[in-house]
Amino acid sequence: MNYLITGATGQIGSGVVKCLLERGERPRVFVRDAEKARARYGDRVDIITGDLADAKSLAAALRGIDALLLINVGHEIEARDEAAARAAKAAGVKHLVKLSSMDAQQNAGTGAWHARGESAIRVSGIAFTFVQPGGFMSNALGWAASIKAEGVVRSPTGDGRIAFIHPDDIVAVTTLALTTQKYEGEMLPISGPEALSYAEMTEKIGAAAGKPVKFEPISEEQERQQMTKEDEPPEIIEAHISIYRAIREGRLARVTDNVNRVVGRKPIRFEQWAQENAAAFC
Numbered sequence: 001m002n003y004l005i006t007g008a009t010g011q012i013g014s015g016v017v018k019c020l021l022e023r024g025e026r027p028r029v030f031v032r033d034a035e036k037a038r039a040r041y042g043d044r045v046d047i048i049t050g051d052l053a054d055a056k057s058l059a060a061a062l063r064g065i066d067a068l069l070l071i072n073v074g075h076e077i078e079a080r081d082e083a084a085a086r087a088a089k090a091a092g093v094k095h096l097v098k099l100s101s102m103d104a105q106q107n108a109g110t111g112a113w114h115a116r117g118e119s120a121i122r123v124s125g126i127a128f129t130f131v132q133p134g135g136f137m138s139n140a141l142g143w144a145a146s147i148k149a150e151g152v153v154r155s156p157t158g159d160g161r162i163a164f165i166h167p168d169d170i171v172a173v174t175t176l177a178l179t180t181q182k183y184e185g186e187m188l189p190i191s192g193p194e195a196l197s198y199a200e201m202t203e204k205i206g207a208a209a210g211k212p213v214k215f216e217p218i219s220e221e222q223e224r225q226q227m228t229k230e231d232e233p234p235e236i237i238e239a240h241i242s243i244y245r246a247i248r249e250g251r252l253a254r255v256t257d258n259v260n261r262v263v264g265r266k267p268i269r270f271e272q273w274a275q276e277n278a279a280a281f282c
């Protein structure tokens, strides 16, 4: 099997490349910055430079590829998924695995972009698997600055719960979806083992870091002002606010058993992630 991995310099794509290397594969990676990829993988992968915004560069990278891992970020996901699926179909790729989002099923925030991307891929006629993780545990690294400075996490999520998933579980499911064709035509919504409120996750980080950390609920408007101060573009701000609202209203609390079904073990608990990353909060 010949694999093309996009997003190979990012969190999930790099994990998948690592797993493929461990299995003795030599994947092709599609990256914007060859030096960044070379620093990470040396000569153990074939590096193709391009940009998902430029479908021609992707088409060239797809020659001779059997399975494509598609990782698209940002508000142009729909157009880029559509172009990638067309290029993959034209190149004779047999299977496209898209890193999507569980929020696609709720049409919340960035999930709405993924939902439209999934539709475009279905229309292309290529065989697909949509890996749909809920929120990543690693998102909690975004709380590190306020935890370090003030011992506090602020968010407009109220008492709402979400079952954050460990990145290693996303990597494991994605790698298996890519290397076995077992899940063709399926959506794989994947979550951590339990839905937790932000206050509960804050407490677990405090326990791992060995210091008191408290949760302070804020309004959507306060969050919007904070993100504006941090120079986030308006579409990203509104996508985040929409996710926070969905969490607060209990719409993203779903727990699935797909990590267990696909990988054959229980998903990793938030406590473990907090222990692995405790230094980031001290």
Ligand SMILES: NC(=O)c1ccc[n+]([C@@H]2O[C@H](COP(=O)([O-])OP(=O)(O)OC[C@H]3O[C@@H](n4cnc5c(N)ncnc54)[C@H](OP(=O)(O)O)[C@@H]3O)[C@@H](O)[C@H]2O)c1
Pocket (backbone or CB within 6 Å): 006, 007, 008, 009, 010, 011, 012, 013, 030, 031, 032, 033, 036, 050, 051, 052, 053, 071, 072, 073, 074, 099, 100, 101, 102, 110, 132, 133, 134, 135, 136, 139
């Ligand atoms: N965070 C969450 O809670 C969550 C939940 C559900 C789903 N998701 C989805 O997960 C995905 C993000 O995964 P991740 O955390 O692994 O991403 P990440 O760490 O932010 O990495 C993004 C990767 O995409 C590459 N990239 C960005 N723009 C590109 C372009 N125009 N052409 C080619 N490559 C490009 C980046 O390359 P460079 O190194 O060149 O920047 C990088 O390798 C998104 O689709 C997101 O919606 C996230």
